[in-house]
Amino acid sequence: MASADSENPQDPQTAIPHAVKIIVAGGFGAGKTTLVGAVSEITPLSTEEVMTEAGYGIDDLAGVENKTTTTVALDFGRITINPDIVLYLFGAPGQDRFWFMWDELAEGALGAVVLADTRRLDTCFHAVDFFERRGVPFVVAVNRFEGATAYEMAEVREALDLSDGVPVLMVDARERESAKETLVCLVTHVIESRRPAMSG
Amino acid sequence: MSGVGKRRRPNPSGAVHARVEVEPSLEPNRTWHRGRGHPTSEGPATGVTTGDAPAGPLVRPYTMTKGRTRPTEQGGRLDLITIVMASPGHGRCPRDPERQAILDLCHRPISVAEISARLDIPLTVIRVLLGDLLAEGDVHTRAATPMTKLPEKKVLQAVLDGIRRL
Ligand SMILES: Nc1nc2c(ncn2[C@@H]2O[C@H](COP(=O)(O)OP(=O)(O)OP(=O)(O)O)[C@@H](O)[C@H]2O)c(=O)[nH]1
Numbered sequence: 409m410a411s412a413d414s415e416n417p418q419d420p421q422t423a424i425p426h427a428v429k430i431i432v433a434g435g436f437g438a439g440k441t442t443l444v445g446a447v448s449e450i451t452p453l454s455t456e457e458v459m460t461e462a463g464y465g466i467d468d469l470a471g472v473e474n475k476t477t478t479t480v481a482l483d484f485g486r487i488t489i490n491p492d493i494v495l496y497l498f499g500a501p502g503q504d505r506f507w508f509m510w511d512e513l514a515e516g517a518l519g520a521v522v523l524a525d526t527r528r529l530d531t532c533f534h535a536v537d538f539f540e541r542r543g544v545p546f547v548v549a550v551n552r553f554e555g556a557t558a559y560e561m562a563e564v565r566e567a568l569d570l571s572d573g574v575p576v577l578m579v580d581a582r583e584r585e586s587a588k589e590t591l592v593c594l595v596t597h598v599i600e601s602r603r604p605a606m607s608g
Numbered sequence: 609m610s611g612v613g614k615r616r617r618p619n620p621s622g623a624v625h626a627r628v629e630v631e632p633s634l635e636p637n638r639t640w641h642r643g644r645g646h647p648t649s650e651g652p653a654t655g656v657t658t659g660d661a662p663a664g665p666l667v668r669p670y671t672m673t674k675g676r677t678r679p680t681e682q683g684g685r686l687d688l689i690t691i692v693m694a695s696p697g698h699g700r701c702p703r704d705p706e707r708q709a710i711l712d713l714c715h716r717p718i719s720v721a722e723i724s725a726r727l728d729i730p731l732t733v734i735r736v737l738l739g740d741l742l743a744e745g746d747v748h749t750r751a752a753t754p755m756t757k758l759p760e761k762k763v764l765q766a767v768l769d770g771i772r773r774l
């Protein structure tokens with residue numbers, strides 16, 4: 409069997425692993441990059457996408473000089489699961505104006521972690537709305553910054569108006585074990601939510 | 609809980625932003641990149657620029673693509689996590705530096721997002737360049753599975769086991 413970094417030219421198809429992704433969403437400074445970095449095998453990298461919100465159908469640069477553009481930087485990390493599967497974790501900014509990026513991010517995503525910053529819980533409302541609407545399974549990870557009010561998880565659940573099935577857990581995004589536990593919680597939730605409606 | 613607003617479930621017909629692949633304004637005197645694509649640093653504004661002040665990738669990236677902002681058909685199917693690899697025997701003819709740099713990275717399987725980050729070239733540009741390389745047979749991707757397809761059960765189980773082993 410070819411390994412992930414095989415350069416064997418005979419069988420290029422099997423040398424290319426399958427990639428899956430998890431989205432880590434949350435407001436400004438909620439700990440997205442920290443969480444990604446805590447579990448990633450590489451220092452989180454950053455890439456950028458530039459888009460405008462108007463002007464479908466433009467195929468070249470002529471005439472785009474005056475369009476409003478938005479640049480969004482995405483952080484991501486990587487976990488090699490086995491020679492055939494690579495997991496990518498994308499930290500996605502939660503601001504409204506970055507929404508254009510979210511459709512692409514959500515497409516085919518395994519699931520999402522919504523980081524709820526208890527200093528400003530409302531900064532994750534948009535992310536919750538989005539994943540609910542898109543049917544992307546998610547968990548809410550509450551990170552408690554120093555000085556923030558210590559909410560009960562039930563209070564967070566209520567404030568976010570979460571369905572009963574959505575797991576809520578505490579996280580310290582700086583701790584690898586805690587970050588791991590969050591991902592385990594998410595993937596377990598995804599597997600459970602895939603289970604076909606019980607019939608016997 | 610005082611002081612915390614409660615989320616209201618959105619109106620299902622709420623407007624959703626359209627995602628449009630168009631490119632930034634032309635401003636010849638700016639440098640096109642501000643050193644992103646490197647390990648991120650901490651702090652609230654890391655790597656994020658807004659639309660108010662055009663700052664970022666401008667002329668040079670689209671010189672690489674000869675002004676095109678849309679990839680070829682193959683390039684259009686490139687997701688952030690599509691894994692790309694150089695084809696056996698590729699690149700006998702000389703190439704421009706950007707395409708060569710992509711090919712050099714693709715000696716090992718590598719995702720589109722990672723190529724963009726490591727070369728410090730915006731994703732939209734990378735997609736155009738990769739589209740060309742795909743069309744010319746210099747690189748290939750794993751056999752096409754629709755991007756929208758959700759991961760299979762056995763993949764999910766492997767991911768779960770892999771995370772537990774971390
Ligand atoms: N106490 C505490 N601090 C954290 C936690 N997670 C992150 N931090 C700190 O919060 C700060 C911001 O974290 P980042 O990971 O950069 O947050 P981010 O969500 O990526 O921020 P932006 O990308 O700017 O929106 C850093 O100084 C982190 O060390 C946490 O779980 N608990």
Ligand SMILES: [Mg+2]
Binds near residue numbers: 442483
């Ligand atoms: Mg960040």
